[in-house]
Amino acid sequence: MSLEQMARNAKAASKVLALSDQVMKNNALSAMADALLLEKAYLQNENNKDMQAGREANMSEALLDRLLLTDARIEDMAKGLKDLCDMPDPIGQVTESWRTENGLQISRQSVPLGVILMIYEARPNVTADAAGLCLKSGNAVILRGSRSAIHSNIAIASVLKRALADTGIPTDAIQLVEDVSHEAVGELLRMNNWIDLAIPRGGAGLIKSVVSQASIPVIETGTGNCHLYVDAPADLSKALAITMNGKVQRPGVCNALETLLVHKxxxxxxxxxxxxxxKTAGVEIRGCDQTMTYGKEIAAATEDDYATEFHDLILAVKVVDSFADAVSHINRYSSGHSDVIVTESYSHAQAFLNEIDSACVYVNASSRFSDGSQFGFGAEIGISTQKMHARGPMGIQALTSYKYTICGKGQIRE
Known part of the structure; x- marks a missing residue:
């Protein structure tokens, strides 16, 4: 099937899905969740092919961790779909309604976006998360994962599509592009007649490439150069726990800590x-001159290090002279994803919340909480670092638009 035919089919499916009621969508989500659990062995067998290829390509341990499908992760994928069943239907909600002086009744009503093109790297769980979120919000989805996860993505998508067969939801509502060439992405990004929105989820290079090629609208997500600032009046035990959680728990994800700033x-x-x-956790430190005095093994940090999302057990560290210096550094280098202050000063906490221009700004908590499920959105399709339409973790509400309905009694404009 050609890419254009795939997009045409998705558009047709989106028209049916937009009119599907909550019961039908929830039944489909439940069937998809059950199918993932039933096919766990098959999914892991296909994932093993990707893991082996990743090891042969010398993929880092952090990226291999992103790629791995454990029992727990497949169960989490299924749970994410089940959790969506418990959430209100975001479609058809009247968010505002008023009557004009001439008697027109105007209402604003939520509607699906249509067809969403999801372009993502490495993490196969995104295949299920994106499919579920799009279905719940009445959108068809075209999934294009990376070469490194191709076997896993094909397996997950095929399981989900088979689960739709008896639900009344068109199977073309979920489609996976198996062509992992750059040319295929470029072609899809110019299909304005069939695709309504592209969401790239991955590193800075992927997002930049999508934005530069697309003629369809794009929501930029994912690049996470996240900072933690340890203020002078900080509880250092909190600061240590938040630092370790942010950097070590899952270093390959977008909400992991990349730069640590410490007041002098x-x-x-x-x-x-x-x-x-x-060091005990295996983290390589790249620091400023003052940081380097604390250990011979610490490498000198470059300008690029402070601007880099490492996706690895590497951390840039800098000692700053003041709160203002920390804020200035973060606003210069941050990707606008998630930034943290650890402080016992109320005034500094409030100033940090006001002055840091990122999608998620934290006081005394780990950046690892920047996640749709942690925010109570169910699964997430990505974390938007822009300001138009959607910002921060994107759940089902972020995948809707609205229309105005106007009801009259024969009024004409004079």
């Missing part, structure tokens, strides 16, 4: 214990 007044108390804990 607490550097001597905080950095020796933090650097030792990070």
């Amino acid at each position: 007044d607490v550097a001597d108390a905080f950095l020796p214990m933090a650097l030792e804990a990070l």
Whole structure:
């Protein structure tokens, strides 16, 4: 099947899906979840092919972790679909209604976007998350994953499509592009007649490439150069726990910590214990001149290091002179994803919340909470780092638009 025919089929499916009621969509989501659990062995067998190829290609441990489908992760994929069943239907909601002086009744009503093109790297769980979110919000989805996860993505998509067969939802509502060439992506990004929105989810290179090629609208997501600033009046035990959680728990994800800033007044108390804990966890440190005095193994940080999303056990560290210096550094280098302050100062906490221009801004909590499920949105299709339409973790509400309905009694405009 050609890519254009795939997009045409998706558009036709989206028209049916937009009119499907909540019961029908929830039944489909439940069937999809059950199918993932039933086919767990098949999914893991196909995932093993990708894992083996990744090892042969010397993929980093952090990226291999993103690629891996464990029992728990497949169960989480199924749970995410089940959780969507419990959420209100976002389609057909009247969010505003008023009557004009001439008697027209005007209402604003939520509607699906139509056909969403999802372009993503490495993480096969996105295949199920994106399919579920799009279905619940009444959208058809065209999925284009990366070469590194091709066997896993094909397996997941095929399981989900088979589950739709007896639900009344068109199977063309979920489609996977098996052509992983750059040319295929470019062709899809110019299909304005059939595709309504593209959502790239991955590193800076992927997002930049999509934005530069697309003639269809794009929501930029995912690039996560996330910062943590340890303020002078900080609880250092909190700071250590948040640092370790942010960097070590899952270093290959977009909400992982990439840069640690420490106020000079607490550097001597905080950095020796933090650097030792990070070293024990296998983290490579790249630091400023002052940071380098705390260990011979610390490499000198470059300008690029402070601007980089490492996706690995690497952390850039800098000692700053003041709160203002920390804010200035973050607003210069942050990708606008998630940034954190650890402080016991109410005034500094409020100033940080006001002055940091990122989608998610934290006080005394890990950046790892930037996630649709953690925010109570069910699954997420990505984390938007832009300001138009949707920002931060994107759940089903972010995949809707609206229309105005106007009811009259024969009024004409004079």
